[in-house]
Structures are given as structure tokens and as C-alpha cells.
Amino acid sequence: MTSIFHAQALLISLLFLEVALAQNDGIMLAGILDMDNFDWALRIFIVAVDLLNDRNNGFFDEEMKDAGPISYKFVNSKCDEFEALSGYLDVQPFDAIIGARCSSASKQLAWMGAIDNVPQISMSSTSARL
Ligand SMILES: [Ca+2]
Numbered sequence: 001m002t003s004i005f006h007a008q009a010l011l012i013s014l015l016f017l018e019v020a021l022a023q024n025d026g027i028m029l030a031g032i033l034d035m036d037n038f039d040w041a042l043r044i045f046i047v048a049v050d051l052l053n054d055r056n057n058g059f060f061d062e063e064m065k066d067a068g069p070i071s072y073k074f075v076n077s078k079c080d081e082f083e084a085l086s087g088y089l090d091v092q093p094f095d096a097i098i099g100a101r102c103s104s105a106s107k108q109l110a111w112m113g114a115i116d117n118v119p120q121i122s123m124s125s126t127s128a129r130l
Contacts, residue, residue: 012048026068032099035076077105103127
């Protein structure tokens with residue numbers, strides 16, 4: 001679990017840094033995740049964001065020194081493309097997407113994110129179509 005945590009924290013960090021380059025007044029992340037079959041996703045997400053928001057813990061402190069705080073909203077995509085799409089619409093507005101876990105849901109988010117020019121990182125989707 002430690003390596004998964006680090007991977008997700010790194011993904012969130014990289015996404016945040018990409019978005020933070022454009023705006024330093026903070027960002028809103030949409031965590032659109034499968035919380036039915038990945039029930040610890042919320043805890044990992046929150047710990048990763050807390051590590052980034054704390055500017056004195058040695059975790060991306062230098063990179064984040066001029067960045068605004070990260071805030072977030074969650075929605076359960078249930079590994080389902082329709083739930084992911086509905087969740088996307090429910091949690092707007094946001095600056096970036098973390099999710100989904102499953103490729104079918106991630107594809108729907110990718111389509112919507114492309115229309116709205118919102119970056120997306122999925123921690124485990126593997127479809128070549130993404
Ligand atoms: Ca930190």
C-alpha cells in the first residue's frame with residue numbers, strides 16, 4: 001500500500017504542479033473515483049493533498065512554496081461511465097480531475113475534460129484509447 005500511496009501522491013503532485021503554473025491562488029481538484037471497490041481511495045487522496053498543502057514537511061515544499069492551497073471535491077464513479085459523467089457535472093467547477101480508476105469511466109472524463117480544457121490523471125486506467 002505504501003507504493004500505491006506514493007504513486008497517487010506523485011500523480012496528484014504532478015497534476016497540481018502543472019495546473020499551479022497557470023494560477024497561484026489555489027486549485028480545486030475533482031476526485032472522481034471508484035469508492036465502492038477502492039474504498040481507501042478517499043483516505044489516500046486526502047493524505048496526499050494534506051502533504052502538499054503543508055509547506056513544512058519536506059514533501060514538494062520547495063515546488064509548492066508560491067502555490068495556493070489545494071481544495072477538493074469527491075464523487076463516486078463506481079467504475080461506471082454514466083456515474084463518472086454524472087459526477088463530472090455534479091462537482092463542477094474544478095481545475096483538474098483525479099480519476100477515474102477504471103478505463104471506461106476515465107474515457108468519459110477524458111472526453112468532458114477535453115471539451116472543458118481540464119487536465120486529468122487516472123491512477124490505474126490502462127486503456128490504450130486514453
Ligand atoms: Ca509539503
